[in-house]
Amino acid sequence: MTVMKVVQYGDKILKRHCKKIENIDKDILKIVKNLEDTLDNCDGIGLAAPQIGIAKRIIRIDLKDGSQPISLINPEITKKIGKEVSIEGCLSYVGYEGEVVRPKKVYVEGMNTEGKKVEYFAEGLLAKAFCHEIDHLDGIMYMDRARKVYKLEE
Template identity: 45%
Template sequence: MAIRKIVMYPADILETKCSKVEVFDKKLVKLLNDMYDTMIEFDGVGLAAPQIGIDKQIAIVDIGDENGTIELINPEIIETSGEQSGPEGCLSFPNLYGEVSRPYKVKVKAQDRKGKLFTFEAEEFMARAIQHEIDHLNGILFTSKVSRYLTEEELEGVEGQ
């Protein structure tokens, strides 16, 4: 397993719709393991493949709760409800945080590392993290959804940062 380099904005791959994963093999497993190590190393709660320069629909999320690490391959949001607003940051935008509104609850269809389809429901912070990472796979950056940027002082004491 290896720590990969985080792609920083501006970079074309961050604004590109990623291609679907077709092959589920040992290389994919290694990539997922590397993504996990990279996310942990940089103190993130999620990481999408384009953030390490890979044009594939692969994202992982781990907010440190009982769900553990969720691997999302070729994910698709199939249902949303409610609304929430809160602070977001991104490993590709160091020290930049903004207030973002997103659905409160999401239902996602995706594949696991073996290619098996599954659905997953999430709400609150987990839903926010999943939506942020799926946006990356579609070339959408959180900065396009920020209602206002936050200062360091405003972030103190905020969980998940």
Template identity: 40%
Template sequence: MALRNVVKMGDPVLSKKCRVVEKFDEKLSTLIDDMFETMYASNGVGLAAPQVGLLKRVVVMDCGDEPIELVNPEITMTEGEQTESEGCLSVPGKYGVCKRPAKVQVKAQDRTGKWHVYTGEELKARCFCHEIDHLDGILFVSKVIGKLEEQ
């Protein structure tokens, strides 16, 4: 495993739509392992492939209950609403309040191509939405209600 550089806001890769992963191989497994290591080393709860410079539909998350790897994730259900503060490893030192669904269901593959369904509420729901937004070239700063704050 290796630490990867986290791309910062302003890098064009963060505004591009990611490609669907079609090849489930050792290279993908290494990427996922590296992303977990990078996320943990940066004290994050989620990390998307474009944040390490790769336009692939891959996300890793750990909101405190279990590590989750999402390959080709799709949000299949949302419910309710929450308004909470968010930050991002690609926008260091900044945070802002965003409106997100209170509950989210996601369908995604793992590193072997097997499909899984995950459901999250509160922080996990925000994380699903935030990280999947990255795969479509959307940063949380575009969803901030009010102004971006310094940490």
């Protein structure tokens, strides 16, 4: 088990556009495992590879509600439906939350760890998590999209 340090706001890697993965090998599977282990030890519901210092297109989402966690390689939003305002936080920007307009529903495709194409239709919290984590892969943080950002009280 390897729990990685979560990269914090201001680190240049969080603004980089991540590289697409051409081939799933043991190094890529190790990154997936590190994302799993790190997210399992955090309060958040999603984590992207750049948040553990790796500029690759991999995300991990675990809503921690009993649903199956998702590890996705080269994720892409293929369709967005509707809009709504949500409150978001980020493991890379601790102590703040912001109001962000996100799609109500999204279609997402990518590859699983076996290299097979997978597709998801997501709404609610899962849709927001997909949007948030895929943004990280393009160097976008929720504060870049936020209408307002608030400092949380202790």
